[in-house]
Amino acid sequence: MGINIDNTSTKKLVEMLAKKLLESGKTVATAESCTGGNIAHNITLLAGSSQYFLGGIVSYANEVKMNVLGVKKEDLEKYGAVSQAVVESMATGACKAIGSDFSVATSGIAGPGGGSAEKPVGTVWMAVSNGKNTVSKKWNFDGNREEIIEKATKSAIFMLLEFFC
Amino acid sequence: MGINIDNTSTKKLVEMLAKKLLESGKTVATAESCTGGNIAHNITLLAGSSQYFLGGIVSYANEVKMNVLGVKKEDLEKYGAVSQAVVESMATGACKAIGSDFSVATSGIAGPGGGSAEKPVGTVWMAVSNGKNTVSKKWNFDGNREEIIEKATKSAIFMLLEFFC
Numbered sequence: 506m507g508i509n510i511d512n513t514s515t516k517k518l519v520e521m522l523a524k525k526l527l528e529s530g531k532t533v534a535t536a537e538s539c540t541g542g543n544i545a546h547n548i549t550l551l552a553g554s555s556q557y558f559l560g561g562i563v564s565y566a567n568e569v570k571m572n573v574l575g576v577k578k579e580d581l582e583k584y585g586a587v588s589q590a591v592v593e594s595m596a597t598g599a600c601k602a603i604g605s606d607f608s609v610a611t612s613g614i615a616g617p618g619g620g621s622a623e624k625p626v627g628t629v630w631m632a633v634s635n636g637k638n639t640v641s642k643k644w645n646f647d648g649n650r651e652e653i654i655e656k657a658t659k660s661a662i663f664m665l666l667e668f669f670c
Numbered sequence: 671m672g673i674n675i676d677n678t679s680t681k682k683l684v685e686m687l688a689k690k691l692l693e694s695g696k697t698v699a700t701a702e703s704c705t706g707g708n709i710a711h712n713i714t715l716l717a718g719s720s721q722y723f724l725g726g727i728v729s730y731a732n733e734v735k736m737n738v739l740g741v742k743k744e745d746l747e748k749y750g751a752v753s754q755a756v757v758e759s760m761a762t763g764a765c766k767a768i769g770s771d772f773s774v775a776t777s778g779i780a781g782p783g784g785g786s787a788e789k790p791v792g793t794v795w796m797a798v799s800n801g802k803n804t805v806s807k808k809w810n811f812d813g814n815r816e817e818i819i820e821k822a823t824k825s826a827i828f829m830l831l832e833f834f835c
Contacts, residue, residue, distance in 0.1 A: 535707075535728070541714025542700075542707030545728045549706025552782055552815055560734035562727060563700070563710045569725035569768055573738070603734055617717055650717055 508666065515659040519547055522662055525669045526557035526607075533665065534603035535561030536574055536595040538586065539613035539629055543658045559605045564595065574598030587612050587624050589632075589641050596634035596641075607668065609633045609661045613644075615653045629657045633668040640668060673831065680824040684712055687827055690834045691722035691772075698830065699768035700726030701739055701760040703751065704778035704794055708823045724770045729760065739763030752777050752789050754797075754806050761799035761806075772833065774798045774826045778809075780818045794822045798833040805833060 508521070526533060535545045545561040548554055562573050567586060570576040575598040580590045595610035613629025620626035627648070632641040642664065646656040673686070691698060700710045710726040713719055727738050732751060735741040740763040745755045760775035778794025785791035792813070797806040807829065811821040 537707075537710075540711075541719075541723075542702075542710030542726060542728065545702075545707030546705075546711045546819075549728075549730065549780075550816060550819070552780075554706075555730050558706075559731040560728045560738070561707060562738075563707065563714075563725045565714065565720050566724040566768075572769070573725070573727075573767060602738060603731075604737070615714075651715060654711075654715070 508663070510659065510663050515547055515655070515662060518659065518662040518666060519551055522548070522666050523551055523554065523557065525666065529669075531606040532557050532559050534559050534599045534605035534608045536599035536608060536610035537561060537563050538565060538570070538595070538611055539615045540611045540654055540657050540661065541565065543654050544609065544611065544661050547658055547662065559603050562599060562602060570595060573602055575601065585624070587614060587628060587630055589630055589643070592630040592632040593634070593639045593641050596632035596639055597636060600634055600636035607633065607635050607665065609665050611657055611661055613657060615650045617650060627653050629653070631657070631661055631664055633664045640664070673828070675824065675828050680712055680820070680827060683824065683827040683831060684716055687713070687831050688716055688719065688722065690831065696771040697722050697724050699724050699764045699770035699773045701764035701773060701775035702726060702728050703730060703735070703760070703776055704780045705776045705819055705822050705826065706730065708819050709774065709776065709826050712823055712827065725768050727764060727767060735760060738767055740766065750789070752779055752793060752795055754795055754808070757795040757797045758799070758804045758806050761797035761804055762801060765799055765801035772798065772800055772830065774830050776822055776826055778822060780815045782815060792818050794818070796822070796826055796829055798829045805829070
């Protein structure tokens, strides 16, 4: 796609995503754990976003991941909330719950607490989906809580853009 | 309660809300339309928020208001999305969908488009609820889109705090 994520602001990535969605007539939804609503916030800062952003689920508690997004209890118990299996279920669950063409999901550890040797603070699993095909990736961000949230938000928008191209 | 909203930052209000929720052992959820996830984002910027913030629904599309939050189609058709009836249903629906003790809901016109003589840009209906009792208020904010979102976010946190006292 030729986008350099480091040299492109979140705002610019959001504008590029908006253009792609408007051109294709497609809609998008979010399923956020560690980013806590900040992806939806950045998407909806842009005027006219109601044309392609249908809504999102902030699933902080595991019960919300299960009850609203359809994440399986067995996956949460076996792999933990910050895992490929859970974030992929969150993404497909968001398309279904919200009724969107595309979705992006995040689950990670924004810190300062909650980290472990296996999953240190800054570990964030993300998935993008069209309800059928799902692509996921594990990121490792450094910085404080706010910085990790901002970096994860930017990367989530970037993954959505990549999914289109 | 004695809080001057104009002299208190959103961050400080969030910290005061966190203290109240931790002391009471109660949980909170959000149902956001015009604020687009920014209330959830501000609540979850604070470390440890997973102890009392269960999750939220960003219901930008009317279908999400109906299908996820249980807002009645008749209310949307009769009163419009930016109305007391709809925002109160969003608040009670959030408590139910998320399973929280308390909730706050917003529905308004962040602009620059979408305004009318009756409901100009900056009109925001908000409701706070414990699932049984619900309090709602219509606000009128000035500024650009981002400013209206930020002011509405701050006022929503303030309404949650007031609901406790």
